[in-house]
Amino acid sequence: MSHLAQDRPSTLAPSMRLRLSAMMFLEFFVWGAWFVTLGTYLAAELGASGSQISLAALTQSLGAIIAPLVVGLIADRYFPAQKVLGVLHLLAAVLIFLAGRAGTFGPFFGAALGYMILFMPTLALVNSISFNQLRDPEKQFPAIRVFGTIGWIVAGLIIGWLGWEQGGRLELTFVMAAVGSALLGVLAFFLPDTPPRGKGQRGSLGQLFGLDALGLLKSRSYLVFFISSVLICIPLAFYYNFTNLYLNESGVQAAAALQSLGQVSEALFLLAMPFLLSRFGFKKTLLIGMLAWGLRYVLFGFGDTGSLFWMIIVGLVLHGVCYDFFFVAGQIYTDKFAPPQVRSAAQGLISMATYGVGLLIGSLISGPVVDAFVTEEGGHSWTAIWLIPAGLAVLVAVFFAVLFREQASVRPEQPVRV
Incomplete structure (x- = not known):
C-alpha cells in the first residue's frame, strides 16, 4: 500500500460525508440553475442568434482554460483548496446576479465571462477536496458525486415547477444561481482542510503554475485519453448549448424539468460506477460513454413530440451513460x-481539456451550424443539426478504441516534469 493511501481515512465519518455531499449538491445546483436554459433565455429575452448563444456558452471554456493555472498556482502551492473554493464562489455570486440584470447581450457576455473565470476552477477544487478525504476514490467518490447530480435535478425541477420558461421569467434563474453560489461560498470555509501538497517546494516556473501536470502527457495512455477528452467535447457542445432551445422549439412543455430525467439517469449510473469500472475497466467504460453521445444525437434527430417522442425521452435518459461513463470515469x-504532488493540477488539466479546449472548439462550430439550418418560419432543421455531432462522436470513439492502451498509474514516488 502506498503512503498516499495510508494518509487517507479508512472510513468516511457521517459529518464528513454530509459536508462533502452538500458541497457537491450546491456546486452543480448553481451550474444547472442557469446554464440549462441559457440558450432559451438569450434567444427569447435578448434576441440572440445561434452564434451569440454559442459565444455566451464559450465563456465556460475560457474559464476552464484558466482553471489549471488557478488551481495549480493557488490550491496546489499556497492556500487550502476549501478556502480558495469559498472566495471564488462568493465573488461569483455577485457576477451571476449581475448577468441576470443585463438588458443586452454585451453586458451579459461580460458578466458571464467574469463569472465563468471564477466558477470553472471550482469544478476541479471540489473533486480535489473530495479525493483528499477518500481512501478508495474508485469506490467511494461516486456516492459523493451523485449529490451534484441531485443538485442539478433540483434546479431543473424548480424552473419547471415555477413555470419560468413558459412565463418568460428566466432572468430569475440567475438570482437562484447567485443565492446557491453564496451559500456554497460560506459552506466552503467549514469543509475539511485540504492543504496545498506542494507548499514550500521550489521548482521551475512551469511547476509554479501547475503545469507539471502536463508531464502526464508523456504517457501514451494518458495522452490518448487527453486528446479524446478534447475531441469528444466538440460534439458535446451541441447538447449543452442547444438542447433546451431544441425542446422548446419542438413544443415540449417544462423542457428544463424534462431534461432532469438525464440527471436522474446520471445519479443511478453514478451509484453503479464502482461495479461498472471493475467489470469493464477504464477503456471499455470510456468507449461506451463516447458511443452513447452519438446514439443520443441520432435519437434527437429523428424524434418528435408525436409518436416518436419516446426517442427524445431515451436521448435524454442516455445522459447517465454519456456523462458518467466518460467524465466521472x-x-x-x-x-x-496522477502522482500526489500534482493531483489537484491534474484535475484542473482534465477540466481544461473537456470544459475548456473541447467545448470552446465545439461552441465555435455549433453556433454557425445551428444558424446555417434556420428555417423560413424562424425555427431550425434539427434533424440535420443533430446528425453532425452524432458523426463526430463516432469518429472520436473509433480514434480512442484504436489508440488507447489502459495503464493503471504512474509510480507515486516518481515525479512528472515538463
Whole structure:
C-alpha cells in the first residue's frame, strides 16, 4: 500500500460525508440553475442568434482554460483548496446576479465571462477536496458525486415547477444561481482542510503554475485519453448549448424539468460506477460513454413530440451513460493515474481539456451550424443539426478504441516534469 493511501481515512465519518455531499449538491445546483436554459433565455429575452448563444456558452471554456493555472498556482502551492473554493464562489455570486440584470447581450457576455473565470476552477477544487478525504476514490467518490447530480435535478425541477420558461421569467434563474453560489461560498470555509501538497517546494516556473501536470502527457495512455477528452467535447457542445432551445422549439412543455430525467439517469449510473469500472475497466467504460453521445444525437434527430417522442425521452435518459461513463470515469482515472504532488493540477488539466479546449472548439462550430439550418418560419432543421455531432462522436470513439492502451498509474514516488 502506498503512503498516499495510508494518509487517507479508512472510513468516511457521517459529518464528513454530509459536508462533502452538500458541497457537491450546491456546486452543480448553481451550474444547472442557469446554464440549462441559457440558450432559451438569450434567444427569447435578448434576441440572440445561434452564434451569440454559442459565444455566451464559450465563456465556460475560457474559464476552464484558466482553471489549471488557478488551481495549480493557488490550491496546489499556497492556500487550502476549501478556502480558495469559498472566495471564488462568493465573488461569483455577485457576477451571476449581475448577468441576470443585463438588458443586452454585451453586458451579459461580460458578466458571464467574469463569472465563468471564477466558477470553472471550482469544478476541479471540489473533486480535489473530495479525493483528499477518500481512501478508495474508485469506490467511494461516486456516492459523493451523485449529490451534484441531485443538485442539478433540483434546479431543473424548480424552473419547471415555477413555470419560468413558459412565463418568460428566466432572468430569475440567475438570482437562484447567485443565492446557491453564496451559500456554497460560506459552506466552503467549514469543509475539511485540504492543504496545498506542494507548499514550500521550489521548482521551475512551469511547476509554479501547475503545469507539471502536463508531464502526464508523456504517457501514451494518458495522452490518448487527453486528446479524446478534447475531441469528444466538440460534439458535446451541441447538447449543452442547444438542447433546451431544441425542446422548446419542438413544443415540449417544462423542457428544463424534462431534461432532469438525464440527471436522474446520471445519479443511478453514478451509484453503479464502482461495479461498472471493475467489470469493464477504464477503456471499455470510456468507449461506451463516447458511443452513447452519438446514439443520443441520432435519437434527437429523428424524434418528435408525436409518436416518436419516446426517442427524445431515451436521448435524454442516455445522459447517465454519456456523462458518467466518460467524465466521472475520466476524473477517477486521472486521480488514480496522477502522482500526489500534482493531483489537484491534474484535475484542473482534465477540466481544461473537456470544459475548456473541447467545448470552446465545439461552441465555435455549433453556433454557425445551428444558424446555417434556420428555417423560413424562424425555427431550425434539427434533424440535420443533430446528425453532425452524432458523426463526430463516432469518429472520436473509433480514434480512442484504436489508440488507447489502459495503464493503471504512474509510480507515486516518481515525479512528472515538463
